[in-house]
Amino acid sequence: MSNETEIGPAGAPDGGGHPSGGGGVGSPLQTRAQFLKNWDWHAVIGINRGACERGRAQHGVNSETGAACATDWEALRFQALTLGEVFDQLRAYHRRAPFLFFNGNTFATIGRELSFALFSDLVPGRKREVGSAVAHYIAGVLDREVMVEAVESLCQAAILQPGDRVKTLRGSMGGTILHVLEDGRVVWCSDSGVELTALPESLVRDKQP
Numbered sequence: 001m002s003n004e005t006e007i008g009p010a011g012a013p014d015g016g017g018h019p020s021g022g023g024g025v026g027s028p029l030q031t032r033a034q035f036l037k038n039w040d041w042h043a044v045i046g047i048n049r050g051a052c053e054r055g056r057a058q059h060g061v062n063s064e065t066g067a068a069c070a071t072d073w074e075a076l077r078f079q080a081l082t083l084g085e086v087f088d089q090l091r092a093y094h095r096r097a098p099f100l101f102f103n104g105n106t107f108a109t110i111g112r113e114l115s116f117a118l119f120s121d122l123v124p125g126r127k128r129e130v131g132s133a134v135a136h137y138i139a140g141v142l143d144r145e146v147m148v149e150a151v152e153s154l155c156q157a158a159i160l161q162p163g164d165r166v167k168t169l170r171g172s173m174g175g176t177i178l179h180v181l182e183d184g185r186v187v188w189c190s191d192s193g194v195e196l197t198a199l200p201e202s203l204v205r206d207k208q209p
Contacts, residue, residue: 037078057100057101061098068096083118094139133151165205169204
């Protein structure tokens with residue numbers, strides 16, 4: 001049940017064993033609704049068929065788990081769950097492997113598209129990174145705590161002050177805010193000593209000291 005293609009930018013290893021649900025109080029992952037209501041099992045099959053065609057693999061249903069997954073899904077999609085619980089369920093269906101190939105891509109696609117719709121008010125760069133974090137978690141290559149931190153930090157208002165620790169959206173560079181310009185841009189110094197100017201939306205607060 002392998003033959004999975006890459007979901008997007010590389011994530012951290014999967015730690016496993018995390019409780020269901022979202023982040024803390026006020027987290028966007030605690031929003032509750034019937035998020036999967038419009039995704040019937042036929043739609044899920046269509047996503048997997050498309051993934052198999054692109055990957056030149058045979059589309060088919062796993063004879064051991066496919067029927068049970070279909071039945072469970074039709075009951076699940078009408079349940080009111082938190083967004084965090086929905087991502088947990090999508091990850092669980094990936095692991096149950098109802099299809100012969102591309103299970104990770106199939107359920108990661110649903111999570112990513114759902115996040116794009118729900119976080120449509122974010123600037124494009126942040127929306128893409130939220131979708132990437134969610135997809136990597138569902139595909140099993142990103143730890144849940146890292147996914148939660150990524151989603152919550154990317155959804156925070158980009159209000160930065162001198163002295164704030166920040167990092168780029170993908171976490172490849174960190175540093176400290178030096179001052180805020182009149183046009184709203186921020187000047188920050190990277191940990192390597194390079195002084196940079198950026199839009200606040202391109203940075204997130206870094207919890208690391």
